[in-house]
Amino acid sequence: MHIHSLRCFGARPGTGNPALVIEDGDQDPDVRLSLARARDTTCVFLDTSADGALVIDYYYPHKRSPLCIHATLAVAAVLLARDPYTGTIAVRTAVEGQRLELVRTGDDYFVRLSAQPVAAKDVGADTAAALLGVPAGSLATPPRVASIGSPKLLVKVTDTDALYGLAPDLARIAAWSKETGINGIYAWCRRDDGTFEGRNFNHLDPRLEDSATGVAAGALTALLGLGIRLRQGRATGGDCLIRTRMEGGAILVGGAVETF
Template sequence: MSLHVTIVHACRRAGRGGSPTAVVDETLLTAADRRTVPVAAGTSHAVFTSVEEHGPGRPAASLRFFTAAGELPACGHGTVAALAVLAERAQAREYEAVLRAGSRTFLGRATGGDNRYEAVFDPGPVRLRTPAAAESEPVLAALGMDPAEASAGCRIASVGRPRMLVQVADRHALADLAPSMPRLRAACDRLGLLGCYVYSTPSPDGRAAARMFAPSIGVPEDIANANSTACLAAHLAGHGLSALDVDMGDSLGQPSTIATIATRTRPGPAGPLIRVGGTASIATGISLI
C-alpha cells in the first residue's frame, strides 16, 4: 500500500530549523504499521488526521500520534504540524478547528498561507507537584546533575502524561548536559514519566532554552516539545510570568522556538489557561511504499 506523507517543520525559529513531523491522512493501518511511518519518513513523530464537520463553518479533526515506540495521547509539535496542513488544505488564512486527541476535545487555530502558518492550541489543564527525593534523585543522577543541588528546581508536570521539569542556571549549563540514556530511560520507566524537560532560568522578559529527553518513547532528545513547554508556562505563571518563549533544538542543529501565553486562571485546581504554539512550514510530500 502506498502512503502519502506530508513533512512539516514545526516550531521553526526565524525561518530555520523546526521539528520535522510526518502528517498522514487517517488510513487502515495497524498500530504496528503506524509505528513504522516516522522511521520511514525520517521524523521522530507522525500524526494521523481525520477531518469532519462540526457545526456551521467549523471543522473537527481527530489526531493520533505515533513514534517508533508506540502511540502517544498528545503531541504538541505534532498538533502544530497538523493544524498547518489542515489550514493549507482548507485554503484558509484563518483556520479554526475542534480537535480530538486521546480523550480530549479542544480548539486549535492556524493563520497564514503559502505553506507557512502560525499555529496555536489549548494543551489542556496542567497539574503540577513537587517530586519526592526518591523520584527526582535517579532522574538527576542520569542527567549527570547533583541531586543535592538540583532537586529544589524539579517539578512533576502532567498534561496527557507526566514528565519531570528540571531547572538549570543558564544556557551554558543546559548545553553541557550529557545524560546517560539507559539510566534515564530506566528511571523514567520506573516512575511512569514521559521524559525529562530541562530548562534554563528564564530572562525577565520570558525567554528561556530547554532540552527534552524522552528515551522511554523512542526519542532520546526531542527537537521541539510544545506540551512540556506548556507545562513550564503553567509552572512559571504561578510566579508571575504570563508570556514565555522557549528555544529548543540547538544541540541537534535544528533551532526551534515554542511560544506560550497564560491568559487567565481556570476554575478549580487546574491552574492557568495556556495557549501554546509556533511557526510551521509545510516542506514536501513523499510516498511510502
C-alpha cells in the same frame, strides 16, 4: 493515502521539527508504527470518527504517543490552510481522547488545551540530579512534575552552561520513566534576555534528542503560570522557538509551521 511534510517551531525558515500528516491512512496501529519507523520521523494520522469528530493519532519511530504538540501544529497548518477564515478547529486525541483546539494567530499556529492532573509524585533533587549526572546542589529549584497531556519532570538549572553540561544517564531515565509514568526529564533555565531554554531527555539514543518539545513547553507554562518564549535545539543542531500564552484557564502552545 495523502502525506503532508511540515516543519514546526522553526526559529527561522528551513529549521524546526519535522512531522508527516497522513490522511486516509491504514487504520492498523502496527502499520502506522512501521510507517513512522520507515520514514524515521514523527507521523500523525488524521481520522474521522463514527460521530464525525476529527481524531489525531501520533506515532514516533519507536512508539505510539498520547500527545505530540509539534505534530498537532502540523495538522493545524494542513486544516486551517483549506479555509483561512476558519477561526478554530476542534480535534481530539486517539489514545486519551483529550480535546484540543487548533487556532492561527498571524503567521503562527497554536494548540489550545488545559493543564492535566498528574498522578505521579514530585521527585527529589537527589534522584533528578543522579539521572542528569550532576550534583544535587547544582539544581536551581526543586524538580516538579507537570502535564498538559504527557507528564514531564521539570528540572531547573542555573544557566545555559549548566544546561549543556548535563550528562544524563539515558538508560536510567528510560527505566525510571517507565516505573513512574513520567515521560522523561525536561531540563530548563531562564536566559539573560528573559526567554527560556530547555533540553528534553526521554530517548535511549542521544542522537534522538528533541529539537523542540511542545508538551514540555506547555507543562512549564502550567508550572510558572505565565506565557513564555522557549528556545530549544542547540544540542541537536536545530534552532527552534516555542511560544506559549495563557488565556484564562487555557494554555496555548505554538509557533511557526512551514511545508517542505
